């Protein structure tokens with residue numbers, strides 16, 4: 001059995017590839033089912049976020065298992081294998097475990113240390129458990145990854161500062177507005193007519209950061225107007241004009257800066273729509289949706305400046321240095337967590353021998369107890385029988401405690417294998433022996 005991860009991320013694939021491999025929550029169940037039915041796959045779970053799609057799995061054979069998953073990804077995305085393969089990565093065993101710990105800690109994120117990824121790893125665990133696609137190995141690994149993510153945030157400085165894709169989007173807007181004025185720095189957004197399209201988690205963060213950067217009023221559009229209204233109540237100091245998506249044309253005609261963050265699976269803004277507008281000033285569009293909410297053809301529309309999630313790299317790299325330093329603090333903690341998991345994984349090697357040893361001693365205990373009780377005949381009351389039975393169990397458990405602990409304790413692989421062999425030989429635990437169960 002091998003632990004592996006196959007996937008792609010903002011490091012290996014541009015948004016136009018990533019959006020083809022975004023698996024929404026409502027289709028995760030069928031994807032897990034299809035993967036679990038593959039002969040090579042024993043356990044599986046899916047992490048799908050705007051910047052990554054990763055399949056964590058326990059497979060029988062590394063090569064065949066990875067191929068089965070790559071085939072599935074090609075089929076799901078509709079991309080031929082030769083087009084998809086250059087964007088896929090795969091890691092086995094220790095590298096796969098270390099990668100997961102980095103992801104959960106936010107060290108592999110576009111915005112180093114961002115908090116949303118931990119919630120997404122938790123969601124992967126919940127979905128894997130709900131749909132019964134995980135077994136004991138992935139359950140242990142993924143729940144440990146969640147606690148690692150929590151440790152990174154509580155024990156290092158990487159969790160400080162409310163960084164997210166949304167905060168980077170607001171910074172990108174500040175930078176672009178600044179550059180349009182000939183200043184290569186982040187400027188206040190006070191003078192902009194701003195709109196946010198979408199009223200989910202990312203939009204909430206957009207509102208928070210916009211308010212912090214000098215915005216005092218904005219238009220908030222959502223498919224469901226009531227959700228926009230509910231969101232706006234959390235920002236009493238912002239003047240929010242809540243509207244339905246039907247007012248999108250009005251929004252694009254009257255605003256200078258529009259952020260889009262909806263979970264729509266197809267673009268909601270394209271060149272055709274923008275060409276109908278009569279605008280005299282520049283319209284800046286910043287899209288953090290994956291799949292993208294804004295079609296790439298808007299680049300051809302005069303007076304429109306559009307950015308997607310990959311363009312956030314420009315602002316992220318500007319302030320990454322300080323966060324890189326903080327990330328170093330987290331590295332040791334991640335190594336520690338990887339080592340702990342590997343120790344647990346190695347200790348599993350002892351389980352079959354321990355089970356055989358327990359079964360052999362239990363069989364002796366039962367046999368001897370039976371002999372003793374039949375010798376005592378009816379002289380023994382039910383209560384006395386129970387006491388003797390408990391005594392026999394207690395003795396066996398005490399005898400087993402030290403060897404079992406030692407066999408499972410962290411140690412070099414060869415050392416454990418020698419001990420296991422010795423125990424099997426001393427207690428005749430070979431499967432062919434009569435007292436091996």
Ligand SMILES: NC(=O)c1ccc[n+]([C@@H]2O[C@H](COP(=O)([O-])OP(=O)(O)OC[C@H]3O[C@@H](n4cnc5c(N)ncnc54)[C@H](OP(=O)(O)O)[C@@H]3O)[C@@H](O)[C@H]2O)c1
Pocket residue numbers: 049050116117165198199200201202203222223224227245261262263264265268288289290291
């Ligand atoms: N969560 C993250 O960490 C993260 C990070 C970066 C980027 N993103 C991307 O940002 C987008 C929003 O994510 P989120 O976490 O904020 O989602 P969310 O909390 O689930 O909110 C989804 C929003 O999208 C709207 N929506 C869904 N389907 C739509 C459709 N067909 N047409 C128009 N609007 C639709 C919803 O409107 P209703 O209220 O009417 O349902 C809601 O406003 C996604 O594309 C996601 O990939 C997310």
